[in-house]
Amino acid sequence: MEDLLNAFFLMSNFVFVPAIAYGSQLALGAVGVTLVYGILRFSNFAHGDIMAFGTMVVILFTWLFQSYGINLGPLPTAILALPFGIIATAIFLLGSDKFVYKFYREKKAVPVTYLIASVGIMFVLNGIVRFIIGPNDQRFADGERFIIKAKAMKQYLGTAEGVSIKVSQGLTVITAVIVVMALFWFLNKTRTGKSMRAFSDNEDLALLSGISPDKVVSVTWILVAILATIAGTLYGLDKSFKPFTYFMLLLPIFASAIVGGLGNPLGAIAGGFVIAFSEIMITYPYKKFVAYIVPGDWKPDGLVQLLATDYKFAVSFIILVLVLLFKPTGIFAGKSV
């Protein structure tokens, strides 16, 4: 019995809790990608770097607050800096829309032109982020580190393993739930949100019924700024901030959005969790876990790992390929083939 409990705690620490946190981060990122896809109809290659840009502004403000001695006690100061990051990102995105994307929208350019333009934006953002904060790792988490400490729990229960939950993990899940609920309320209940969905479903019909495309597009970019900055900051708090890692997140984020069906926010959230759970479960070494649940002398010699951690991107890629092969519209029927 105790071994089973130990095994369960182990899985919780290294698989379930991290996967839920990572899944929430991916989901927030994927919703951003999917919104741009639904409204503006292109895959935004700059999304990873938008997340990096927003997070960078948050980090700069966090440092500013820390230097003034302002903090949130047990919670990370970054939460206080979030609005500034969101505002800066929104300004950048609205500017990029005005100077870059708007021109192609008026010309009714083919989607791939937007894609290339977003690569240009990606380069610019990449340059800005590396120029201001540099290409290295930055840690900016402060406050308490754990909600539940493994050590305290071990003493209390007398087991060999204990559950530990980091503040960043708890915060990620709570924030993601709040953000997603607010987003769905916005899309389903408000007038602007409804006009966005109408625009996404049928652009011509929406234009005929008097929906202003400029307003819809602007609101979309602001939503993208909010989602990307929050996702980026949560990821940075949970792991660490490095511009190149954020660029690399592009693949799992796209995979999440496509698995869920491009253009479908609900699907993007589901996709985020599918990708996160598969990535972590496939690359987790089950050696200790197996040792707990099998009789003593059956202990495995190897790591009992399905795939080396180095190949975690391969997991999202394989899922992506499977979805494209068998159900190109995604599990929640997105827009396109």
Added chain:
Amino acid sequence: MTLNRNTLYFTIMALLLLGVGLFQSWNVSLSILNLCLISAIMALGVNIQWGYAGLFNVGIMGFAALGGLAAVLVAMPPIEGAWDKGGWGAIGGLLLAVISIAIAVFTYKKMKIGKYRTISIVAICIIGFFLSRYIFGPATHAIESINPAKSGYLGGLGLPIVISWPVGGLFAGIAAWVIGKITLGLRSDYLAIATLGISEIIIAVLKHEDWMTRGVKNVIGMPRPVPYEVNLQTTEWFLDMCNWLGTDPIGFSSIFVKICYAGLFIIMLLIVLWLSETALKSPWGRMMRAIRDNEVSANAMGKNVTKRHLQVFVLGSVVVGIAGAMLTTLDGQLTPTSYQPLRFTFLIWIMVIVGGSGNNWGAILGGFVIWFFWIEAEPLGLLLMNLITSGMSEDSGLRLHLINSAAHMRLMTMGIILLLVLRFSPRGLLPEKS
């Protein structure tokens, strides 16, 4: 008109390279020229995909890296005993994986849709995975344990490195076929995302499969297709030539080696260019452009759009793979960590778009211009930063930060160039002839 423009731009480019030679050094100028030539070939490959057919490939880095892998596998001398210890096991494990995928595909095609088909395919995949791992794991471990500090990998076939160029093209072509088979026919975005993914995975494989590429320990000291400087310095005819030119043999030997490389690369560039131009002018080229300009009507005319796309995607990737093998040949080493998407994928894209998509000469010009500025932007940026910060005190933190970060400015510059060209001159420096 176009001919004049061609000559004008290429003359300016040649003058720029000459200028670097005269004012900086001939060594720098020739290094830039060599990489310009390789970039031009890569840009030609991308131009075949994008310019002829409108396919957006974001995995150029991966295809170039496969070329680099080919250089290692073909040219490095085989490691003593590695094949006996685990070589066959490693190959066997990989073969087993491929066979099980083939059986799964066969089952998918032959069995009727339903529960049993799904179950059998999943079972085949799982059994295949564990069986191949069972053979593959110990074999690679055995290879990696042979003198890990110096070798620890399988080595290559010990053939001349030039043979690796077509082999690199073959590798890239096979990868492109698999990707194209999956994603072509779906939306264009999917091809972009899938190629982005496969290129990351190829780099991950190169970094972590030590038995094949030594991973991050790098394969160094690859054989060369041209003479070594040290040997040249003791060769009779070379010393005579130096005497005749009145130069110092030690300095001139490295320049001479670079000229030899440039000669080889120019030959390759001309071959690829000739083939691409011939293809573009042939009925096949006209058909490709017709498909690009209007897929629906080309389809209505009875052209199999997806098949033609697959064909052109593979051809373009082959060219990129050849260029990747050439690049590794020039470097003389395979360093998996040096493959950065911004440098290998997106920079090539900027070359094609700035040069003029659809025009082979444009792609070559773009390769030259962008590579030249990519290299020269660093000293220029530093100069600019020194100028801007000249008013600040020597030890000012901002000044030091700005000077240290000057290198990142070129990313931004490239992005802005791309956006400006796309907006104001979408057909590039040398537009496609209509």
